[in-house]
């Protein structure tokens with residue numbers, strides 16, 4: 001992306017009519033600078049226990065929690081539509097949540113069972129697993145709390161064990177979303193030593209403390225705990241980034257790359273397109289955007305009320321991520337978008 005002022009058009013109206021290139025659908029297609037394809041999409045799936053079960057998520061219209069058997073079917077459909085990666089998130093039964101998030105390490109937790117089931121079904125799709133404790137802790141934080149603080153190094157030790165358990169279950173992309181300092185290096189060193197030499201790390205490198213995560217916290221059942229907690233801080237701003245900061249995001253990305261991340265993520269998405277552009281231009285590494293639950297919910301809610309044309313604004317938003325420089329986009333709309341791109345919706 002070079003400086004556009006050096007390529008100012010020489011001709012003037014009416015020699016130059018910008019509308020010539022917009023006049024037909026074929027001219028528009030010919031000169032499109034960004035293209036969206038199913039291969040750009042990562043689809044998050046929420047897991048529940050049981051067999052042949054689904055649950056609606058009221059704040060995320062069109063998104064359901066799925067039991068593992070149905071998640072396997074969903075993964076197969078995603079693969080058939082050309083989606084390269086699914087991301088697994090568990091709605092952990094409340095009885096299994098503890099202050100330390102022990103269930104994260106259980107080789108038979110929902111995520112690890114789903115990894116094994118999808119691998120056993122030989123579905124040609126990459127499996128991405130979040131490394132963080134929030135689906136497993138009673139207080140909803142991504143780390144463990146000691147003396148009223150989210151303890152960095154103690155949390156990293158647990159995240160390393162979680163990462164190893166996920167590798168053993170067949171996860172191919174580890175995606176640390178916790179924002180503890182030093183976790184990428186610790187995880188990289190541990191998985192390398194354990195022989196998982198090809199496992200990818202997609203670090204949530206520039207992850208902001210955002211109100212746009214609300215519906216996700218409903219989906220995994222961590223929101224109420226976080227908001228209602230009196231023992232612990234009720235938001236994540238001591239570890240997630242301040243939305244005022246852009247240069248700080250470059251430091252975060254530089255650190256995670258130096259520690260061994262293969263790809264980096266910016267999150268949330270649309271309100272942070274400037275960060276996506278800066279990361280891509282500064283580091284020229286695979287850069288992933290996360291269109292988070294609140295962004296999806298806003299567009300779907302407006303669509304349900306007839307205020308916006310849902311499919312149209314969702315497809316538009318996905319192209320905008322590409323234009324900003326994202327190589328891939330995590331989106332709850334991935335399956336529907338892939339169907340539309342294939343002319344199947």
Ligand code: PBG
Pocket residue numbers: 130132133134142177178212213214215216217236291292293294
């Ligand atoms: C937690 C995690 C979050 C998301 C992905 N992993 C939320 C949070 O940090 O509270 C957000 C996803 C979304 O809002 O769609 N480690």
